[in-house]
Amino acid sequence: MAKRYFGTDGIRGAANGPKMTPELAMKVGQAAGTLFLDGPTKHRVLIGKDTRLSGYMLEQALTAGFTSVGMDVVQVGPMPTPAVAMLTREMRADLGVMLSASHNPFDDNGIKLFGPDGYKLTDEQELAIEALIDSPVERVSGDRIGRARRIDDARGRYIHAVKSSVPDGVRLDGLKVVVDCAHGAAYRVAPEALWELGAELISIGVEPNGLNINAGVGSTHPQMLAAKVVETGAHIGLALDGDADRLIVVDETGRIVDGDQIMGVIARNLHQAGQLKGGALVTTVMSNIGLEKFLEGLGIGMIRTAVGDRHVLEAMRAKGCNLGGEQSGHIILADHATTGDGLLAGLQLLSVLVADGRRASEVLNCFTPWPQLLKNVRQEPRVLETDAVKAAIAAAEKALEGRGRLLVRKSGTEPLIRVMAEGQDEALVTETVEAVCEAVAKAA
Template identity: 75%
Template sequence: MGRRYFGTDGIRGLANGDRLTPELALKVGQAAGIHFLDGGHRHRVLIGKDTRLSGYMLEQALTAGFTSVGMDVVQVGPMPTPAVAMLTREMRADLGVMISASHNPFHDNGIKLFGRDGYKLSDADEAAIEARLEGEVPRAAPEAIGRARRIDDARGRYIHAVKASFPEGLRLDGLKVVVDCAHGAAYRVAPEALWELGAELDAIGVAPDGFNINANCGSTYPETLAARVREVGADIGIALDGDADRLILVDETGRIVDGDQILALLARSWQLSGKLRGGSIVATVMSNLGLEKYLEALDLGLVRTPVGDRHVLEGMRAHGCNVGGEQSGHLILADHATTGDGLLASLQVLAVLVADGRPASRVLRLFDPFPQLLRNVRVGGGRPLEDPRVRAAIAGAEARLAGRGRLVVRPSGTEPVIRVMAEGEDEALVAATVAEVCDALRAAA
């Protein structure tokens, strides 16, 4: 049975629209609270958020829901998603909640849930919570209603944890860094952590107003960062997204470095230092074939998963790997975090850069990507991927790319679109196969 509320990364939608309302947030608080009320201890949920205007509304509605079923609430304010995961585990909370729509514009928002261990909830847990959303939940007696409090030292705790991942004795003195925080959740923690490690810092995207999160900035619009890096003559640029679980880099020339190149760098660095586990890294079906070929040359494997950092993490745990991520910049370093962490990953890259001593343009370009083309086809409903015309187009494209490239066709988990990606040595062939499949999808939509 399909899910009504939960998607690939929690619950997401237009804030105060038809779906993501304060009424729903209150019910989520009640349903999730009841689901995790087990044992005789006083139960606690930790709630963080990014900088969207609607975060206030959803935070208070969730708080009302949790306290109404007897859970205490700890509010930490604007905080990166990985910080919420870390603090949930550190503070022995029964549940963690992040209010964010990640890289989406301000008018969207979402609710992400983490378990006691700091990992995103399993499908079974989400299904159980969703089932409770459809019915009534038992509310606490007046004397058992939960309390809510806001803590002020959460930012410092996260900064300390992130800095602890940086090699002891190494500093960023003399390195000029531009960081773009996308006017999002990391607008304070990222500059502070980098400054404390000694970087000569230029911070942009650090003036959130509730509306400007991800607007022409951050990891989904790295052109702003690239221009700034060139303008100030920085050694490297760091772009985070709205909830800081993604990382895209810019070298000193202004060239953009995606998640695949970062994965290649970390795989080689950790392999040389003996830290890499599992003899492989984990990436999704969208990662470039060039990454796979580069890893083969290092005698390393590439485990591919469906799109989504949760799938990547599941693949990492199944294969005993400690490095994984997505081309989009979700990077999971399991020795240090339970979910994607853009700031933490950036520090690992900076450590390599400082130790190497060469310019970022020399260090961060490890392989030449195969020509790759991604197109989105908007769909209004139905099942276009089951249409005979679409199936025939996909089969024909796969036949032409056989041995020379790859084709990936998948529905988005966050938008009403079908994503069509092809890559291979022949750029013209790649473009032709994508166009053929897209045309078939439009005809069937």
């Protein structure tokens, strides 16, 4: 059954637009609260958010919805998405909610839901919530209305958890690190965790004003970070996105390093230590063939899934793997977290760097990527069903046959068509992507 509200990563849309309204947020609170109420005891939901201006509005609307059906609410303020997942489980909450549109601009927002185990909800649970959103919900009597409170120690709990993932005895003394927090959810926790571990720290993207999240900074805009790393002579730079569930790295030369190289380094390190579970890395169809060849050389398998960290995590749990992620920088370390965590992945990478002793440019260049090109075209998904687009895709696939691959898909979070090709012939890769993008752009 198709979903009306939920996409690949929760509910997302323009804040105060047709979809992401305070009215919908209140209904989501009532629906999710009703679904997760079980038995006569008091129930608790934990709500976190990033730094978007609209977060205040949606937080209060959600709180009204949850308390109206009898759920107590714990508000933790600006916190990374993985922190909300961790705290939901640690505080024995029945449900966790993160208000964020991840790497999108400030004028979007979203609602991500986590179950009591800290994992994102299943399709079945999301469909059940959608059914309740569209149905009358029974509110509780006045004496059973839930209570809301804000806690102040959530930041310290999360910092302690991510620091605990670093091997005993490892410190970052002498390591100059630039961290870019995208003016987002990790603007306080990431610098504090790195400083406590001894890094010589330079922070950018740590002055949120409600409107500047992801604006020219963060993992989707790492150019400022690259310039700062070179300017300051730093050993490495870490870029998080708005809700800090993804990581992009910059080495000491200013070269931008994507999630494929990060996963390759961590996979090799875990494999050599005998700690890589399931004998494989789980990643998506977007990951470079160069990564696959590198892992083959180490005797490590690679399992590909559909795009989305949710699909990656499902495969990890099914196959018993403890490492997975996406080229975009979602890195899931299942021994420590239930979802992608940019800060956690960054600390693991810094630990490898300290133990290895070489420069970041050497450690983070573990394979040579095949030429790969990804372009986005702003179009509605229905254009993929037109004859012209189908013909362009067929022609591109034939041109790449035996020499590469083509992937055309709709975005799960924006009205975009994503066109990616890779192969050993860079000119052919460019030619095929341009041809498909032109056909998509012209389609009505």
